[in-house]
Amino acid sequence: MFKKSKDGILMKIKKVADFELLAEEYVLIREAEVSKYTVNSIRHTLRHFLASFDGEITEKSLKLKALQFLSGKNNEHYNKQLQAIRGFLQYCVSEGYLDENPCAVIKYKPHSGRIVQHSEEVIRKLLDAPDRNTWAGLRDYTAMVLTLDTGIRPNELVQVCIADFDFASSYLYLRESITKTKQKRTLPLSDVCVSAVKKLIHYRHASWEGEIVFCSWRGEEITTGDLRDRFRAYSKTTGTQITPYHLRHTFALYFLRNSSKTGVFALQKIMGHSKLEQTKNYVALLEADIQQAHQTASPIANLLGRSTGKKKALLMKI
Template identity: 25%
Template sequence: MPLPKFLRDFLIYLTTITGKSPRTRKEYEYDLVLFLRFIKAMEQDIDPANLHTIDISDVTIDSIKELALEDLYLFMEYCEIQRGNLAASRARKVATLKAFFKYLKGKRRLIDENIAEHLETPKIGKRHPVYMNFEEAQQFVVAIDQQHYSSRDYCMMILFLNLGIRVSELCSLNLDSIHDRKLTVIGKGNKERQVYLNDSCITAIEQYMLERTPYKGDGSQPLFVSQKGSRFARQTIARIVKQINGKAENPKDKLTPHKLRHTSATLMYKAGADIRSLQAILGHSSVATTQIYTHIEDEQIQKVLKSNPFNNIK
């Protein structure tokens, strides 16, 4: 679908200047295409049910200049009421609009006023990370033996559980990402970090390399190669995690690669990792993000208080 030039330019800016990933860029594009279609539907009195049919290639910057903060509120109301978007989804759309209008005014000076500057972000309730305890994680690892490509899948899961890496980071690993006992990981915003490979990771990698399928593509050699000789996609890794979980003695409900990351971080924290070290390992830009794992401390405190002998005195 053809996009207005100012929108194309913004999307290019996201990847080339701010270092956003292709996946993040697609999310921004989805949100902004929806927004421009909604605005055009309001202007031309088109039924929102037909929003997906609206062509936005002729939307001009003059149309953007005519918008007011109230139009953004109207769009957010549409997302909540008619599309059923939850607070987290609406918060992402607010972030998209803020970045878009900031770019139009601050970087390109195409508009005189940034109407999104005072757009409030929906409040999102704090959610504790879902994770496996150590026993559940052990059962998960045991179930890998039932996989057809067990050494490959075992190696991927061991890296998840030991290093807490993201699924996108695992997919982007190359053979030359390994330097002795260190692994170079490319995280969000193309930020590079190095993590230490413990004995478990080294052994898993060595075993996998004996059976690694030759890569049939071009460019850098990926560390993990599918049976077809291609680099893994995030969705494929998610399916593998689901398969292994289904074979475990006590499957964890809706286990995903991201929950393996939570499991790794939580177990490291419980084992004594300090919050700053955990931040560096996980690749969080802010320690506030890492602090979601300190909920474990709260649980342990509650357990100690419940075990207090005076708790049984009536």
């Protein structure tokens, strides 16, 4: 769009932006690039971000509003929402509605890499909590089993269909449309897990449409939020707060403890990590295990430890 200046020279001016419409356009574009879960997250972030403006949205106010909007959020939530806002505003720049991205200078916060560990006792209590005589209880129990067996992400789990399972070969094939990285993933299944999933599918009501495995008692899709709420209720029996994502952490830690030295590479494939550094976060947590093993197995610690013990016993007698 152009207008004439006083001296008759054509000058380019910015287009008038309808940010809500632009946000919907941006979300539609992202649908072809990322998972359904990520698209919903972007849509939710942009809707609330744009709603935080009282009056006219200007290029000058965007950065300040973004900082206010992100204030107080933990690092992971902060980074996820900043990424959505920055991506959207960059789209506005590419379409000629903004001269530059006002949020490009806002930095991401360091990833905490916080991984939650739960003891075997706590996990057993969690598995015992669902009432498997009800559909919801059987579904939740099977969701726990599948996550502990494969490390599947909660948002992938709630989208798994019956056709994704190959029970003859004991594999679960995750479609690229439901994975975080938009890449197909193959998850090996244990016999225990295969048996649990088969039982859940067996008890599906004949009238239910669709093939979603982990559905509601009406055969409808559930969300990761629904699953998290169910886990919150079960957590009361364990004495500690447990989320579906915690079971993904548990799978990774136990897998590394019980696998070979090359297990970290296999784990990267199973977990769907795009970078090995993400998988190595779990390796770092096992340093405490290594230290404990060293204290028990070290020859020098045992030799001198016993010797010191004898000297102490002798001194006490004196």
